[in-house]
Each structure stands twice: as C-alpha cells, then as structure tokens.
Amino acid sequence: MRGKSASKLETASLDFKEAKANFKEACNDLAEAAVCFANAGGGVIVVGVADARSGLEAFVGCDLDAESLRSRIHQLTSPSLLVEVEGFKFSDKRLIEITVPEGLEVYSTSKGYTYQRINTDCVPMRPMDVTRLTEERRGVDWSATPSDRDINDIDPLALRYCRRLLSSSADSLRQRYASFSDIDLLRALRLTADDDHLTKAGDLLLCSEATSGPSDLIVYQHKRTQAGESDAILRLGGPLILAFEEIVQAVRARQGITPVTLANGQQLQIEDYPSAAFREALVNAAVHGDWRSRQPIQIEHSPQYLRITSPGPLVSGVTVNNILTRGSRARFPSLAAAFRLLGLAEEVGQGVDRMYREMIRSGRDIPLISEDQQQVAVLFRGQNPKTRITKFLSTLPLEEQDDTDTLLILRQLCEKRTIKADGVADYIQRSVDEAQVSLRRLSSEPVSMLEPTRGTVNRKLPSYRLRAEVVAQLGNAVSYHSRAIDDIDKKIIDHLNDYGEVNNRTIQRLFDVDVYQARDILQSLVGREIIARSSTQTRGVAVKYSPGPSFPSPKKRKSQSITKANVEPDPDEEAGRLF
Structure with missing residues (x-):
C-alpha cells in the first residue's frame, strides 16, 4: 500500500475497516458492512486497517475476538448471516479477515436497515431495490x-x-x-x-x-x-x-x-x-x-x-x-x-x-x-481509429483474433511498455494465474507477439513487452513508438554493417511487416539521413539503400548507447542486475 491510502485500494469485493473502540458499536458497524456485501456479490472485510492512511501506518491492529464477532454478526442480521472470521498477523499487527458470501436472500440489520455494496460504497436500498433483488435471488x-x-x-x-x-x-x-x-x-x-x-x-x-x-x-x-x-x-x-x-x-x-486495406488486399469498412x-x-x-x-x-x-x-x-x-x-x-x-x-x-x-x-x-x-x-x-x-491495430490483428491466428484477453493485452501494451500478470489481471478480469497463462501463450508459437524482458525472464511472473517487429507493425498506434524506433534502427544498422545494403524486402523479413509498413520505415531512415538510395532503380521493393551521411560508426553507436542507458534506463534491466 506504499504511496496509496488504504481507501484507494478498496474494491467492490474488498473493504478495510478500523474497529470502533466500543465492542457493541464495532459489531454493529461490521454487521452493516457484512450486509452490504451479502446483498451484492460477496466480499472480504479486513479489520484493523485505517483506510485514510498509507503504508505501514495504515495497519493499526484489532483485538476483537474472532468467534465472538462471528456470533454477533449472526445475531445482528436478518436472516442470520453466516460469515467466516479469521485472525492473522501482518506487520506485527493482529488483523481480522471477515469473508462474506453472496447471499441467497436479501439481508438487513437487526434494526431493519438494508444496504448494498455499489462499487466501493455501502448504500441504503430503496423498497424497489429490495423487491428487485428478492425476485432475482x-x-x-x-x-x-x-x-x-x-x-x-x-x-x-x-x-x-x-x-x-x-x-x-x-x-x-x-x-x-x-x-x-x-x-x-x-x-x-x-x-x-x-x-x-x-x-x-x-x-x-x-x-x-x-x-x-x-x-x-x-x-x-x-x-x-x-x-x-x-x-x-x-x-x-x-x-x-x-x-x-x-x-x-x-x-x-x-x-x-x-476504409482500411489489409496486407492480403482485403478491404474493411x-x-x-x-x-x-x-x-x-x-x-x-x-x-x-x-x-x-x-x-x-x-x-x-x-x-x-x-x-x-x-x-x-x-x-x-x-x-x-x-x-x-x-x-x-x-x-x-x-x-x-x-x-x-x-x-x-x-x-x-x-x-x-x-x-x-x-x-x-x-x-x-x-x-x-x-x-x-x-x-x-x-x-x-x-x-x-488506429488502423495499424486493425491491420496487425488480421495477421494473428483466427482464434486469437476472437480472444478477448489477447485483444485487451495488446491494447494495454500499446499504452504501456511492459506488463506483468499481477498488473494485467484486473484489467482482463482474470486471476493472476490465468493472466500469466495468457501472457505465456502470446509469447510462444504460433502467436509470438510478446517476449519476456531479459532482466525478468527467470522470474515466476516476468515482465512482458511487444516484440520489436510487432511494434514496427503497430507504428504510431503504440504511444511509446519513438522509443521503439531505436530498436528498429539498431537492427537495420547492424544489418547494413554486415551486408552493406538493405531494401524493402529485407525490412519485411526482418520485422514481419507488409510492403507499406516497410516503406514507412525506410522513408523514416532516409529522412534522418541514416540511409540513402544507392541503386539506379527508384521505385519498387527492390530499391537498394546504403549508409547515409548520418549513419553512425560502430564507435559512435556505442557511445550513443551508453549515453541513452544513462538517461533512460530500462527498469527491468536494472532489476536484472540487482537480482
């Protein structure tokens, strides 16, 4: 909870409570919170946490007896609500976890008040709400x-x-x-x-x-x-x-x-x-x-x-x-x-x-x-529309084009450079384990659109990023595209150092892109004078390009690489060096 107050971490199924000093008032307060969850989808109440604080200061502890509390919640609700109450230690503080199941009926407090959890709020239910929920259940x-x-x-x-x-x-x-x-x-x-x-x-x-x-x-x-x-x-x-x-x-x-034209010539509206x-x-x-x-x-x-x-x-x-x-x-x-x-x-x-x-x-x-x-x-x-996303998705296997998890993961990686299973789980509404299965699948054949970062590859939950060729295909649909261009440039420069020339067909093979995307990459390099046309042919995919006036020498590129690492380090690479 570092940097965030406990209240900011509450969800529709998680609530933090600080126990009231008086036992009777504490039980009444927690019975009301349990009714809220029972009339919604169920949830967990953690008692002993001050929701206005953050970090370790939020854990203030709780000395309520678990069995007595469970019994009082049962007595203070109608119909009598059975919850699971368990004490545990965290940060040297004793906390209590109350697990409330989704109810089979509509529950109220012993005073006749009905409440329901809506997002992170516990709100009173109107007669119409009670009738609606009763009929549904x-x-x-x-x-x-x-x-x-x-x-x-x-x-x-x-x-x-x-x-x-x-x-x-x-x-x-x-x-x-x-x-x-x-x-x-x-x-x-x-x-x-x-x-x-x-x-x-x-x-x-x-x-x-x-x-x-x-x-x-x-x-x-x-x-x-x-x-x-x-x-x-x-x-x-x-x-x-x-x-x-x-x-x-x-x-x-x-x-x-x-209108959008796919690589196979198909036109979409x-x-x-x-x-x-x-x-x-x-x-x-x-x-x-x-x-x-x-x-x-x-x-x-x-x-x-x-x-x-x-x-x-x-x-x-x-x-x-x-x-x-x-x-x-x-x-x-x-x-x-x-x-x-x-x-x-x-x-x-x-x-x-x-x-x-x-x-x-x-x-x-x-x-x-x-x-x-x-x-x-x-x-x-x-x-x-970001038509590059539409074009890229058309290249995936058909089953992946219809997979909601795949599409959501791709969309998030168009905004974030790396993601982990525990960070993307809520976004795709899956468990962390299910999210990891999806990430692993998308980094393997036949999809291979993701790769684990080098510094985290051996961890249980690696950080994943789009492969360089995928970033090239997505182009400006990726918010951090300018940074990804560096990786593309490096591959092309290395190829020129080895073979002396490059053409559109080479770019297509290097990055698995279509002829038009390869053309855009070449035009960008020509505009920055990293390459220059070297063949007499001026049109077509076979036009050859060689190093241009701004083509970096090996020594210069090494210096640039060191400077860039100092200015903008990759957090995953830094973590890899620490561990």
Missing part, C-alpha cells in the same frame, strides 16, 4: 408473468418482422418456426402465459402502447457536436422489436466510415461506432434494463461519443469489474430467451465480450461501463 421472472393483453393486441408488423428474422436464420429449427401459426409461434417464443394471454415480455416486444413499460421505450437524440443542440430526436413506443430495429437504422445512417458493438449494448439494455421502473432506454449520439443508458442497476452479482468473466445473468429470462430465439442476442451470453472485441478490432478504446442504483450506462468514445 428467488428466480422470479417478471417478464414471464401474464399481462392484460391477448393475441389480438399484437401489432401485425411486429409479428411479420419476427417471421422475417426467423426465416433468414441459419438455424433450421428457427426457420421452421417462421411457418408456425400465430399462436404456435408465440408459444415457441415463450411469449404466452398458460391462458394464452401474452406475458409481459410479449406485451413489450409485440404490442403498440405496451402496458408493461413506459410510453416511450427508447429515446434517441443525435447532436452534431457533444455539447450542441439536438438535430434529431426519436421517441419510440412499442412494439420493442420494431423500435429496436428503427434505432439500429438511425445510428447506422449517421455512421462515418474509414471501419465504422465510427462498430454496429456489432452498438447492437450488443442495445440488446443488453433491452433484456437487462428494469422495465418495472417505467423509464426508457436513453441513447445519445454524436461524433464524440455514443452512450446507451438503461434503467436499473446491473443484475445482482454482476459488477463493472467482473462483467467480462461472470457470465450472462438475465434480469428477465423470458424476455432474453425471446431475443435469443429471434437471433438478436448472443446464445451463450457473450455480448459484453463482443462489445470489447469489436471496439479493439476497429482500433478504438474499449467501452466504458458505469452503474449506480438508478441506471447502467455504456459509453463508446468517438475517435480516429
């Missing part, structure tokens, strides 16, 4: 309960659109659904109750002026600039299935396109906001948003950002810190099932993964997901 599906609508209330266009989606599916069973009678189709989609009245999911999806949600299901506004006036506003009521498609088309109509990522965010808002609050999905669209906000918090147990790996938990399983059967949602709940993958593959930042008790927001930031 008991498996009550609001969307599967009957509505007051019957088959005659269905919008014919909505049902026709469902049949079109099914008939165009690659799944033969879904194609067969398209020819069913209306009532049989509704049953197949699980949108009818036992009395053949529509469920609330059926009401939302297929009826105009749905009674199970707000009058406006989706509100969309477009601005030419993020702080400007709206130039387009859409307020869409039911059916949700038609509103969904209309919003997708509204965003698509306002998309900008960046990169959208400002990848359609696949936006669709997944919209699906998540539709099937996980809490329609019982009667608030619409809000969409704000400008060249600078695209934000989708849905009512209600994340489903119990899912947080912004585990959303990639926790797995899909539908708030309304019946509504989610209908979206999946219609081919609008992921079958295995990988929608958030897809959002991340599509954004990184298009050379953009990952989506920002935030939540509070009222809403969940997904923010896509508009920016010029």
Whole structure:
C-alpha cells in the first residue's frame, strides 16, 4: 500500500475497516458492512486497517475476538448471516479477515436497515431495490408473468418482422418456426402465459402502447457536436422489436466510415461506432434494463461519443469489474430467451465480450461501463481509429483474433511498455494465474507477439513487452513508438554493417511487416539521413539503400548507447542486475 491510502485500494469485493473502540458499536458497524456485501456479490472485510492512511501506518491492529464477532454478526442480521472470521498477523499487527458470501436472500440489520455494496460504497436500498433483488435471488421472472393483453393486441408488423428474422436464420429449427401459426409461434417464443394471454415480455416486444413499460421505450437524440443542440430526436413506443430495429437504422445512417486495406488486399469498412458493438449494448439494455421502473432506454449520439443508458442497476452479482468473466445473468429470462430465439442476442451470453472485441478490432478504446442504483450506462468514445491495430490483428491466428484477453493485452501494451500478470489481471478480469497463462501463450508459437524482458525472464511472473517487429507493425498506434524506433534502427544498422545494403524486402523479413509498413520505415531512415538510395532503380521493393551521411560508426553507436542507458534506463534491466 506504499504511496496509496488504504481507501484507494478498496474494491467492490474488498473493504478495510478500523474497529470502533466500543465492542457493541464495532459489531454493529461490521454487521452493516457484512450486509452490504451479502446483498451484492460477496466480499472480504479486513479489520484493523485505517483506510485514510498509507503504508505501514495504515495497519493499526484489532483485538476483537474472532468467534465472538462471528456470533454477533449472526445475531445482528436478518436472516442470520453466516460469515467466516479469521485472525492473522501482518506487520506485527493482529488483523481480522471477515469473508462474506453472496447471499441467497436479501439481508438487513437487526434494526431493519438494508444496504448494498455499489462499487466501493455501502448504500441504503430503496423498497424497489429490495423487491428487485428478492425476485432475482428467488428466480422470479417478471417478464414471464401474464399481462392484460391477448393475441389480438399484437401489432401485425411486429409479428411479420419476427417471421422475417426467423426465416433468414441459419438455424433450421428457427426457420421452421417462421411457418408456425400465430399462436404456435408465440408459444415457441415463450411469449404466452398458460391462458394464452401474452406475458409481459410479449406485451413489450409485440404490442403498440405496451402496458408493461413506459410510453416511450427508447429515446434517441443525435447532436452534431457533444455539447450542441439536438438535430434529431426519436421517441419510440412499442412494439420493442420494431423500435429496436428503427434505432439500429438511425445510428447506422449517421455512421462515418474509414476504409482500411489489409496486407492480403482485403478491404474493411471501419465504422465510427462498430454496429456489432452498438447492437450488443442495445440488446443488453433491452433484456437487462428494469422495465418495472417505467423509464426508457436513453441513447445519445454524436461524433464524440455514443452512450446507451438503461434503467436499473446491473443484475445482482454482476459488477463493472467482473462483467467480462461472470457470465450472462438475465434480469428477465423470458424476455432474453425471446431475443435469443429471434437471433438478436448472443446464445451463450457473450455480448459484453463482443462489445470489447469489436471496439479493439476497429482500433478504438474499449467501452466504458458505469452503474449506480438508478441506471447502467455504456459509453463508446468517438475517435480516429488506429488502423495499424486493425491491420496487425488480421495477421494473428483466427482464434486469437476472437480472444478477448489477447485483444485487451495488446491494447494495454500499446499504452504501456511492459506488463506483468499481477498488473494485467484486473484489467482482463482474470486471476493472476490465468493472466500469466495468457501472457505465456502470446509469447510462444504460433502467436509470438510478446517476449519476456531479459532482466525478468527467470522470474515466476516476468515482465512482458511487444516484440520489436510487432511494434514496427503497430507504428504510431503504440504511444511509446519513438522509443521503439531505436530498436528498429539498431537492427537495420547492424544489418547494413554486415551486408552493406538493405531494401524493402529485407525490412519485411526482418520485422514481419507488409510492403507499406516497410516503406514507412525506410522513408523514416532516409529522412534522418541514416540511409540513402544507392541503386539506379527508384521505385519498387527492390530499391537498394546504403549508409547515409548520418549513419553512425560502430564507435559512435556505442557511445550513443551508453549515453541513452544513462538517461533512460530500462527498469527491468536494472532489476536484472540487482537480482
């Protein structure tokens, strides 16, 4: 905790507490903290740490008896909460660790107060929050309960659109659904109750002026600039299935396109906001948003950002810190099932993964997901795409192009020169061991895009960096590219000292880059007069280059190398010398 206060290290599943002096007050305080975690995803409370301090000063110790504390927490909560309490020593101070499981019910203190952990805060729960969490934990599906609508209330266009989606599916069973009678189709989609009245999911999806949600299901506004006036506003009521498609088309109509040509000649059209990522965010808002609050999905669209906000918090147990790996938990399983059967949602709940993958593959930042008790927001930031990332990813094995961990690790290494498993684990939402497995895989054949630094190669958790040839391919997509150019220059200078000349084909082989990237490297060296054209041929990959006026002599290069090491040492190399 050196340099940071304990409070800065708290997470959605970790809390530091300093025990109150009075035993009764201490137990009440810790019982309240345990209720917070039990009503969220569970967590750990470390008692005996002053969260306003940093370093060893933060460890003030705790003399509470573990068994007595466990018993009091059980007595001070309703239903009685069983926690694990253990004492341990750290920095010559006795601390207590309280492990709180995720609850099966909604818990409160003995005084009737209910709390829930939201990020790092313990906040009171409103009656609606208690009802929502109770239904989720008991498996009550609001969307599967009957509505007051019957088959005659269905919008014919909505049902026709469902049949079109099914008939165009690659799944033969879904194609067969398209020819069913209306009532049989509704049953197949699980949108009818036992009395053949529509469920609330059926009401939302297929009826105009749905009674199970707000009058406006989706509100969309477009601005030419993020702080400007709206130039387009859409307020869409039911059916949700038609509103969904209309919003997708509204965003698509306002998309900008960046063309990218891959090394194999394939042309890609990169959208400002990848359609696949936006669709997944919209699906998540539709099937996980809490329609019982009667608030619409809000969409704000400008060249600078695209934000989708849905009512209600994340489903119990899912947080912004585990959303990639926790797995899909539908708030309304019946509504989610209908979206999946219609081919609008992921079958295995990988929608958030897809959002991340599509954004990184298009050379953009990952989506920002935030939540509070009222809403969940997904923010896509508009920016010029880093097309070098798109081009590089196309050279990886297909399975790696679809691996979220691979893409996240690459993105972080475009910003940081080195990473370690314990530093990247939270970023990819994996354990340290899982992160190390991914790093090791990416440094081995057939991927070989990373390498451990020389000073840490024998450690249990080495530091990894991009290989020089990968940095060359990524070019200015790497924030520290200017430093990486030194490594590229050194390899080319060494080659010229050995062979006397270099050409585009040589650069391609040295750094595993395409003809255009090799051209850029050569032009940079020519511009700095390190090399000069030496052949009569002036165009093509066979043009030869020899040492130029600024080509360093071996003695000069050694001197430069010593000076650079003094000015900007590699921390990993320094560590290697110490150990």
